[in-house]
Amino acid sequence: xxxxxxxxxRSGSGKEAQDARREAASLPKLVLSAYSLSEVVCLATGVxxxxxxxxxxxxxxxxxxxxxxxxxxxxxxxxxxxxxxxAGAALRPGGEAALVREDGEPFGLIRxxxxxxxxxxxxxxxxxxxxxxxxxxxxxxxSEPTTLVGGxxxxxxxxxxxxxxxxxxxxxxxxxxxxxxxxxxxxxxxxNPLHRAHEHLLRCALEVCDGLLLSPLMGETKSDDVPAxxxxxTYQAIVGTYLPQERVLIASFPxxxxxxxxxxxxxxxxxRKNFGATHLIVGRDxxxxxTFYGPREAQEIFERFTAxxxxxxxLKFEPAFFCTRxxxxxxxxxxxxxxxxxxxxxxxxxxxxxxxxxxxxxxVTRPEVARILMEALE
Amino acid sequence: xxxxxxxxxRSGSGKEAQDARREAASLPKLVLSAYSLSEVVCLATGVxxxxxxxxxxxxxxxxxxxxxxxxxxxxxxxxxxxxxxxAGAALRPGGEAALVREDGEPFGLIRxxxxxxxxxxxxxxxxxxxxxxxxxxxxxxxSEPTTLVGGxxxxxxxxxxxxxxxxxxxxxxxxxxxxxxxxxxxxxxxxNPLHRAHEHLLRCALEVCDGLLLSPLMGETKSDDVPAxxxxxTYQAIVGTYLPQERVLIASFPxxxxxxxxxxxxxxxxxRKNFGATHLIVGRDxxxxxTFYGPREAQEIFERFTAxxxxxxxLKFEPAFFCTRxxxxxxxxxxxxxxxxxxxxxxxxxxxxxxxxxxxxxxVTRPEVARILMEALE
Numbered sequence: 238x239x240x241x242x243x244x245x246x247r248s249g250s251g252k253e254a255q256d257a258r259r260e261a262a263s264l265p266k267l268v269l270s271a272y273s274l275s276e277v278v279c280l281a282t283g284v285x286x287x288x289x290x291x292x293x294x295x296x297x298x299x300x301x302x303x304x305x306x307x308x309x310x311x312x313x314x315x316x317x318x319x320x321x322x323x324a325g326a327a328l329r330p331g332g333e334a335a336l337v338r339e340d341g342e343p344f345g346l347i348r349x350x351x352x353x354x355x356x357x358x359x360x361x362x363x364x365x366x367x368x369x370x371x372x373x374x375x376x377x378x379x380s381e382p383t384t385l386v387g388g389x390x391x392x393x394x395x396x397x398x399x400x401x402x403x404x405x406x407x408x409x410x411x412x413x414x415x416x417x418x419x420x421x422x423x424x425x426x427x428x429n430p431l432h433r434a435h436e437h438l439l440r441c442a443l444e445v446c447d448g449l450l451l452s453p454l455m456g457e458t459k460s461d462d463v464p465a466x467x468x469x470x471t472y473q474a475i476v477g478t479y480l481p482q483e484r485v486l487i488a489s490f491p492x493x494x495x496x497x498x499x500x501x502x503x504x505x506x507x508x509r510k511n512f513g514a515t516h517l518i519v520g521r522d523x524x525x526x527x528t529f530y531g532p533r534e535a536q537e538i539f540e541r542f543t544a545x546x547x548x549x550x551x552l553k554f555e556p557a558f559f560c561t562r563x564x565x566x567x568x569x570x571x572x573x574x575x576x577x578x579x580x581x582x583x584x585x586x587x588x589x590x591x592x593x594x595x596x597x598x599x600x601v602t603r604p605e606v607a608r609i610l611m612e613a614l615e
Numbered sequence: 616x617x618x619x620x621x622x623x624x625r626s627g628s629g630k631e632a633q634d635a636r637r638e639a640a641s642l643p644k645l646v647l648s649a650y651s652l653s654e655v656v657c658l659a660t661g662v663x664x665x666x667x668x669x670x671x672x673x674x675x676x677x678x679x680x681x682x683x684x685x686x687x688x689x690x691x692x693x694x695x696x697x698x699x700x701x702a703g704a705a706l707r708p709g710g711e712a713a714l715v716r717e718d719g720e721p722f723g724l725i726r727x728x729x730x731x732x733x734x735x736x737x738x739x740x741x742x743x744x745x746x747x748x749x750x751x752x753x754x755x756x757x758s759e760p761t762t763l764v765g766g767x768x769x770x771x772x773x774x775x776x777x778x779x780x781x782x783x784x785x786x787x788x789x790x791x792x793x794x795x796x797x798x799x800x801x802x803x804x805x806x807n808p809l810h811r812a813h814e815h816l817l818r819c820a821l822e823v824c825d826g827l828l829l830s831p832l833m834g835e836t837k838s839d840d841v842p843a844x845x846x847x848x849t850y851q852a853i854v855g856t857y858l859p860q861e862r863v864l865i866a867s868f869p870x871x872x873x874x875x876x877x878x879x880x881x882x883x884x885x886x887r888k889n890f891g892a893t894h895l896i897v898g899r900d901x902x903x904x905x906t907f908y909g910p911r912e913a914q915e916i917f918e919r920f921t922a923x924x925x926x927x928x929x930l931k932f933e934p935a936f937f938c939t940r941x942x943x944x945x946x947x948x949x950x951x952x953x954x955x956x957x958x959x960x961x962x963x964x965x966x967x968x969x970x971x972x973x974x975x976x977x978x979v980t981r982p983e984v985a986r987i988l989m990e991a992l993e
Contacts (some may be wrong), residue, residue, distance in 0.1 A: 278747075295951075398819060437822075442820045444819040444949060445819060445820070445932070478951070481947075481950065481951040482951065484948055484949070540798075554823070565943045566943055567818065569859075570860070571822060573857070573859040576722060583735070599942065
């Protein structure tokens with residue numbers, strides 16, 4: 238079951254879409270950033286079920302303060318549409334507006350609009366636990382307009398996905414899971430290339446679940462993260478070569494990173510439930526950045542909710558490494574041997590190795606993956 | 616929470632035990648086999664909670680037919696006390712009897728007795744799915760008297776455990792789990808030495824749970840199984856050397872094997888819940904024998920009960936092997952490579968290798984374990 242009990246679908250076609258397009262031509266226009274556009278895609282395809290639009294003020298305040306919608310349903314991050322003060326002032330309360338791409342092309346509608354002001358400091362403190370503008374989520378929030386528009390959305394002209402081969406909607410992923418007969422599905426949220434340490438989590442999760450949903454976040458990330466196209470090639474290099482093709486689905490997660498740590502871990506869990514996942518892999522400092530969150534905060538937050546109200550089980554992992562005495566991948570939970578027995582490489586050393594055109598140890602990175610990263614660095 | 620909501624403890628000491636011992640002297644005597652004695656130990660220490668004695672007829676019929684006690688609580692195997700017809704005839708309905716060891720020593724009481732007859736064929740068909748006397752569980756059932764005695768038990772002189780260093784009661788294991796702060800505990804039922812394939816299941820389970828309860832069945836097994844004392848040494852060789860001591864508890868499971876396949880998998884799950892486990896590792900043909908059960912039957916039976924009525928989550932595993940291309944342990948779920956890439960050895964070949972005094976590949980059996988098995992074969 239999707240979060241809240243029913244799957245949202247706000248993307249139409251045919252006659253209905255034609256009518257909406259005609260209607261949009263005569264409405265006030267809201268030009269959406271790439272970030273807001275990806276939010277609309279998530280809303281329209283049910284990634285954010287039960288949300289069917291951008292939060293209005295009451296729901297916004299409830300989510301930010303309590304991590305719940307006004308009806309009590311868990312929802313940890315605000316999904317909002319910031320617009321310029323002028324654009325907001327041009328809207329009639331309860332009325333409609335056209336959603337327009339940066340190139341001027343209308344692609345959807347927002348209905349029953351409500352315009353309200355956010356308090357960025359208050360929102361940042363609650364959502365990110367900090368007001369420090371060095372935090373990329375806070376930085377973005379502070380750069381946005383403070384005027385928000387709430388209302389139900391619909392899309393008549395969905396944007397072309399950047400990676401069409403993995404652009405599966407929650408509906409399509411659920412159908413794929415059903416056709417494969419999987420009863421338990423572990424989702425893996427990632428914004429990194431796939432090293433052995435990550436592969437170990439995938440393997441452990443797959444041993445205890447029927448299938449794996451490799452769910453790379455393909456929306457906006459920090460500029461120093463590895464580009465999505467390169468990351469995708471590393472996923473494709475592993476699946477089929479080191480993991481059975483028929484046990485793994487790769488489906489992009491079209492949302493942007495918030496770097497909201499614990500709150501975003503819950504968010505990732507609920508969104509992946511909407512895709513049909515029953516479990517979410519939660520590693521150290523999931524969705525964290527720098528030292529803003531404790532390494533286990535994103536795992537511990539799951540204890541604040543009942544299994545029923547989340548409906549998705551966290552699989553909590555420690556950092557993994559290859560141990561020469563265990564003769565396999567392990568973590569501090571499964572390996573009793575000292576650091577000297579572990580094959581590991583810091584991110585900095587790994588990048589230096591790759592930049593020099595040398596393969597890192599296969600215990601750290603599969604050669605197939607290393608070659609892709611080398612090329613990307615050239 | 617123990618199964619049914621409260622932990623049973625029917626083993627007393629001090630004044631109460633003295634009174635019971637005095638009382639026993641004047642009561643009719645029931646001499647118990649080693650098998651029945653181990654059942655009393657399980658009942659008295661709460662391994663079989665909520666049972667506080669041997670089943671009376673109504674509960675017996677309900678368990679055999681429906682896998683549930685008359686109040687609806689799941690309980691998949693009958694726990695019964697077979698006695699000779701003469702011994703049964705000497706009992707007064709509702710009265711008491713002394714429980715006596717084979718050496719004549721009284722050690723407990725049974726109260727509120729009810730004497731009834733079992734139908735061995737009906738019981739065998741329901742519990743084991745077969746009447747074939749070649750099935751060791753059916754064979755034992757057919758060799759037992761058909762007169763059963765139900766009633767609450769209590770123990771005033773608990774038998775000395777055969778392996779005192781791992782003879783922890785459910786109460787003691789629960790206390791150890793609490794003191795280690797584990798919130799999730801995976802139990803591993805085993806009646807085999809610990810090879811790499813088993814170790815892989817332990818490692819995967821430990822990556823997703825806080826701790827491991829290594830729960831070797833130390834009661835009666837088939838005569839061709841590896842002796843309990845040898846098995847125990849292999850467990851002790853792995854824990855501390857290949858798994859962190861502080862993440863693993865070894866506590867014997869004092870019950871005998873039934874070889875009842877799927878029903879026994881549920882039984883093992885509920886008993887381990889009584890020890891404080893939250894998860895049970897369920898491999899292929901768990902508690903099976905020969906070809907009496909399908910390889911997945913013991914995993915599939917868990918789907919017939921809700922998560923709430925079991926209260927323990929099965930971790931379902933496929934057979935594991937070392938894959939030279941994956942460079943690690945894997946299973947058909949996690950490895951896409953053909954058999955040629957897998958290091959494996961049949962049980963027969965493994966025994967032959969050990970008998971010749973040669974170490975099997977370390978990918979199959981850790982050398983520390985192989986040496987223990989070699990010695991035992993000498």
